[in-house]
Amino acid sequence: MATNPKEQEQRATGCPMKQAPHGGPVVLDREDPRFLAGAHEAYTHLRELGPVVRAHFGRGLTDDLEAPGTPPGGERFFVTRYDEAVETLLDGRVSSDFRTGMTPEQRGRLAYMPEELKPLAYSMLMLDPPDHTRLRKLVQPSFTARAMETLRPRIQRIVDQRLDEVEREAAARGEAVSERRMDLIRAFAYPVPITVISDMLGIPDEDRAQVHTWAEGLLSEDGPKEMNEQRRAVLRTFNGYLTGLFERKRRTPGEDMISQMLVVQEEGDRLSEQEMVSMVFILFFAGHVTTVNLIGNGVVALLTHPEQLARLRADPALAKGAVEETLRYAGPVDYMSTPRIVREDMEIAGCPIARGEKLTVGLASANRDPRHFANPDAFDITRPDAHRNIAFGKGIHVCIGAPLARLEGQLAFETLFRRYPDLRLAVPVESLHLGTSSLRGYTQVPVLF
Numbered sequence: 001m002a003t004n005p006k007e008q009e010q011r012a013t014g015c016p017m018k019q020a021p022h023g024g025p026v027v028l029d030r031e032d033p034r035f036l037a038g039a040h041e042a043y044t045h046l047r048e049l050g051p052v053v054r055a056h057f058g059r060g061l062t063d064d065l066e067a068p069g070t071p072p073g074g075e076r077f078f079v080t081r082y083d084e085a086v087e088t089l090l091d092g093r094v095s096s097d098f099r100t101g102m103t104p105e106q107r108g109r110l111a112y113m114p115e116e117l118k119p120l121a122y123s124m125l126m127l128d129p130p131d132h133t134r135l136r137k138l139v140q141p142s143f144t145a146r147a148m149e150t151l152r153p154r155i156q157r158i159v160d161q162r163l164d165e166v167e168r169e170a171a172a173r174g175e176a177v178s179e180r181r182m183d184l185i186r187a188f189a190y191p192v193p194i195t196v197i198s199d200m201l202g203i204p205d206e207d208r209a210q211v212h213t214w215a216e217g218l219l220s221e222d223g224p225k226e227m228n229e230q231r232r233a234v235l236r237t238f239n240g241y242l243t244g245l246f247e248r249k250r251r252t253p254g255e256d257m258i259s260q261m262l263v264v265q266e267e268g269d270r271l272s273e274q275e276m277v278s279m280v281f282i283l284f285f286a287g288h289v290t291t292v293n294l295i296g297n298g299v300v301a302l303l304t305h306p307e308q309l310a311r312l313r314a315d316p317a318l319a320k321g322a323v324e325e326t327l328r329y330a331g332p333v334d335y336m337s338t339p340r341i342v343r344e345d346m347e348i349a350g351c352p353i354a355r356g357e358k359l360t361v362g363l364a365s366a367n368r369d370p371r372h373f374a375n376p377d378a379f380d381i382t383r384p385d386a387h388r389n390i391a392f393g394k395g396i397h398v399c400i401g402a403p404l405a406r407l408e409g410q411l412a413f414e415t416l417f418r419r420y421p422d423l424r425l426a427v428p429v430e431s432l433h434l435g436t437s438s439l440r441g442y443t444q445v446p447v448l449f
């Protein structure tokens with residue numbers, strides 16, 4: 001029974017959205033340190049409220065890119081179920097460009113956007129066609145299945161070298177085999193993808209320690225979540241560094257992606273200097289912050305589901321299934337796609353969504369929708385349809401690095417469990433702490449091996 005006028009109106013249009021019991025939007029407080037731990041319970045409830053619900057989010061890093069005057073973390077539609085999530089991400093009326101729907105006056109004010117925020121605002125992730133298509137095409141060849149096969153031995157080498165180093169450090173501390181300790185995140189899950197993407201982009205070895213320090217500064221969980229002055233200063237330095245690096249590579253190009261993009265830039269007007277900075281920026285960050293959590297979340301899920309781990313050990317080819325199931329069960333991009341803006345009046349599952357409304361798609365919620373995945377809260381690496389997860393999104397913005405992340409995840413799982421038959425958590429799983437960013441991942445995972 002509809003209980004208030006808004007619900008009655010929605011029922012009349014065939015919209016199955018129920019109001020939260022208090023009548024207002026559901027609050028998803030991403031700044032609450034317990035948010036991620038309880039998120040799946042919240043999503044179960046939200047999916048029951050409807051395929052799309054009104055939600056209010058706490059403040060996030062990209063709030064500074066909203067239209068001037070928009071309250072941070074404002075209310076928006078949240079798509080909770082699998083079919084509607086896919087449909088929404090494929091719908092051309094849904095824009096990824098935060099400038100969509102802005103008044104000319106608001107757009108005018110954006111001209112004064114601080115220089116250091118532009119790489120965030122003008123990456124392909126936040127653009128619509130035709131700019132999005134033009135930019136994506138330029139880097140797509142580096143992420144094909146063929147390119148991945150060429151990369152495989154390089155990634156395997158990076159994984160092996162990292163573990164050799166971890167073993168040397170443990171030996172230097174006098175730890176016996178199978179009683180050796182490491183923080184899986186800091187010692188392995190973080191350095192592997194950052195090294196891979198730094199290699200691909202061509203960030204010189206001698207600059208990496210500095211670049212990694214900037215990256216950590218930007219992503220640090222200490223202090224306020226918003227883009228404060230300290231973060232802006234790091235962004236300015238990083239942008240300046242990239243411009244200098246482009247200059248160096250113009251003089252002495254290599255085989256790397258940055259050198260290739262510079263050639264394209266020089267051959268025509270297909271890529272501006274600003275777009276170059278944005279491109280390297282997004283590839284560098286998206287290329288490591290997420291994959292670290294794929295590795296961390298997968299290892300924790302396997303170590304806490306011994307029957308699944310036993311299957312993987314018996315058949316290492318199941319590493320592929322372990323990656324897909326980790327993406328579905330504990331995907332790194334948890335509660336949402338990047339924000340979207342509706343460019344014309346539309347409906348989702350019969351619910352009217354007016355032009356200019358904002359929405360996000362609950363990727364993690366969709367991946368546990370029981371209408372799509374049987375027994376969705378179970379972790380099962382042999383699940384036949386796990387690969388239908390939408391942890392990488394869907395549609396034109398589907399993750400360009402998905403083949404790379406999948407390969408890194410497989411090689412990480414295969415190698416870790418092959419080299420360390422005794423790999424186990426060094427602390428009770430309840431004591432592991434999920435961070436507070438929009439990414440689902442553990443801050444530390446102490447293991448014995």
Ligand code: HEM
Pocket residue numbers: 124125126136197282283286287288290291294331332333337338339363391392393394396397398399400401402404405
């Ligand atoms: C497990 C690891 C990863 C996950 C879960 C992930 C997730 C995602 C998701 C959900 C999107 C779409 C966001 C949206 O539609 O709002 C996306 C886009 C993107 N990802 Fe990933 N990603 C991962 C790894 C990577 C890697 C390794 C790279 C690059 C080397 C990368 C580069 C990108 C880029 C450039 C986009 C924007 C694509 C576009 O707008 O067309 N990602 N990723």
